[in-house]
Amino acid sequence: MDRQPPEGSDQSAAADGSLSCYRHPGREANIRCARCERPICPECMIDASVGFQCPDCVRQGSGTGHGPAAGRPRTVAGGSITADPRLVTKILLGINVVVYLAVLAKGTALVDDLMLLGSAPTYYGGPPEGVAEGQWYRLVTSMFLHQEMWHIAFNMLGLWWLGGPLEAALGRARYLTLYLVSGLAGSALTYWLSAPQQGSLGASGAIFGLLGATAVLMRRLNYDMRPVFALLAVNLVITFNPWGGIAWQAHVGGLVAGTLIAIGMVHAPRERRALVQYGTSALVLAAVILVVVIRTAALT
Secondary structure, eight states: OOOOOOTTGGGGBOTTSOBBOSSSTTSBOOEEOTTTOOEEOGGGOEEOSSSEEOHHHHHHOOOSOOOGGGGSOBOTTSOBOOSOTTHHHHHHHHHHHHHHHHHHHHTHHHHHHHSBOSSEESSTTOOEESGGGTOTTHHHHGGGOOOSHHHHHHHHHHHHHHHHHHHHHHOHHHHHHHHHHHHHHHHHHHHHHSOTTOOBOOSHHHHHHHHHHHHHHHHHTTOOOHHHHHHHHHHHHHHTOTTSOOOHHHHHHHHHHHHHHHHHHHSOOGGGHHHHHHHHHHHHHHHHHHHHHHHHHHHO
């Protein structure tokens, strides 16, 4: 039986003719619910056997006769719909801020202990320290470490702006996997290509992973790609600015890893979704570990 769009759906058209989500009027929506045909944003997209459905249609039931799990709300990548779609983003942001405050309180000593370092003394006459000396934790701790206000401000702005929509679209577990593996990939490429005595810190590798994933998600949802391409171009120009002192290796490593992981997550066939999604993430992580092992062998 044909179904008419519920009342109020005609208000989803913006003044410029573009569509906005019926539940979030300020958000662009290029996808319509497969049942009621109302426009929905990524946060409201719930994966269905054909296309996507809105939360209201899912709550009303699919009418297919399937069990309760069949109608359970899912994100575009198969994750669970949650009450707070930015919870993991808030936690990650909070960790970065807490570490930054600790750096302000303890000074450069904490930076020396946590930053990414290949192999070099952290003080004159001291023993060599770094990943090559067995301090593998630096690959992770450096991802949450910032020393300047502008550095953490830009990275946390990027985390909030990119992370929220991605967390809503992928689900918490997949989003956290994307963030951490992208950050590790940035650390690994920096460790591999930088001088062993060159220190590095910051969440930029993970943020660039989110940027690559955003591009993949927007392409999957048939969104206008020009804004994300413009943002990517600006960031790459800044990355390769010869006077900026930026660890471009972290940006490139995170971008490549985030893009690959996102492709696996949003294009995985439904019947093998978890296997493809986490298998892709595992392969990227395995490549990261291999790079670290090879570099460590070269330095020891």
